[in-house]
Amino acid sequence: MSKPRLWENLSPLFTLSDNKRPMGFLIMAALAVGLPLFLGALLGHYSTAILAGMGGLSILYMPQTTIPHRLITMTVVSFGFCASFTLGALTSDSPALSSMTLGLTTLLATTICRYFRVPPPGSFFFILVACMARTLPYDLSLVADRSGLVLLGTMGACLLALLHGMGQLIFGNQAQPRRQPAAPDNNFLAIVLEAGTIGLFVGGSYYFALAIGLTNPYWVPVSCAAVMQGATFRAIWHRNIHRIVGTLPGMAIAWLILALNLAPWQLAVIITALSFVIETLITRNYGLAVIFITPLTVLFADANSVLGAEKLVAVRLVDIVLGSMLGYLGGWVIHHRQFFRHLETRLRRSG
Secondary structure, three states: OOHHHHHHHHHHHOOOOOOOOOHHHHHHHHHHHHHHHHHHHHHOOHHHHHHHHHHHHHHHHOOOOOHHHHHHHHHHHHHHHHHHHHHHHHHOOOHHHHHHHHHHHHHHHHHHHHHOOOOOOOOHHHHHHHHHHOOOOOOHHHHHHHHHHHHHHHHHHHHHHHHHHHHHHHHOOOOOOOOOOOOOOOOHHHHHHHHHHHHHHHHHHHHHHHHOOOOOOOHHHHHHHHHHOOOOHHHHHHHHHHHHHHHHHHHHHHHHHHHOOOOHHHHHHHHHHHHHHHHHHOOOOHHHHHHHHHHHHHHHHOOOOOOOHHHHHHHHHHHHHHHHHHHHHHHHHHOOHHHHHHHHHHHHHHO
């Protein structure tokens, strides 16, 4: 491969796009995640408030449309978050069943998001929430309480979405005009085939990680899903490099935070700041965003881990590299368009 051709493939890894998000949205996204954590730290229940903070991630799906459509969308997303989490919490005791339900969650979330043309992050955070549910110690009696905390977090995000919309109306904010909802993608069979493949790889990656004895390997399916979200095979390759390379400094930040043994309110400050930075960078350069996504996810899932900071970082690095490679393999399968077109044609004929 010639040097210009090589640089053409590598240059997107180091460039910032001009796709910026409004400052009001960035602040709202950080508050949706951070406020439940501050409240939990104040009341002495920080470890349970983490679940509500996780529910606050639903704010990332707020569309820039009319207030009624915005709230309907947020309500549906809230249901999806709670369903994904609850299904994961109910089945986490069985590796085979947990892997199958994770694959099913991925299939349904990907199909719905692609059919309704949901913009990025698409199905990713539904999968992330489902994986986070599998990191908790299995206790059937606590499933309702834990799911309720996630629901409270999504309700807070809905309230912030309403306040944000009302603020735009009152103050006449025209910085980001309201858009019409996208028309559904009618190529439903193709969507299901692709979503099924993603579900197979995400669920399969989790089962494979458990089968080889990895400790609480939630990062494997999360990384697999993140990489497979690329729209093209080149985008998947870029995301693979981004995730693996961006994880190294990200894990260094996570190690530093965990090693400091910070108080709950200090962790709440850090998570709020990380959320703001991630949403600032995610539309501009995925690799830079991954540097901050990594410690954020570790603080959500591993804040109460009994592993030491050094061992935890080493374990998660292995998870991420494995998941990214499996995601790259899955992307290679998905972007064999000729095979999928042939399969789609045969299914249409048989139907």
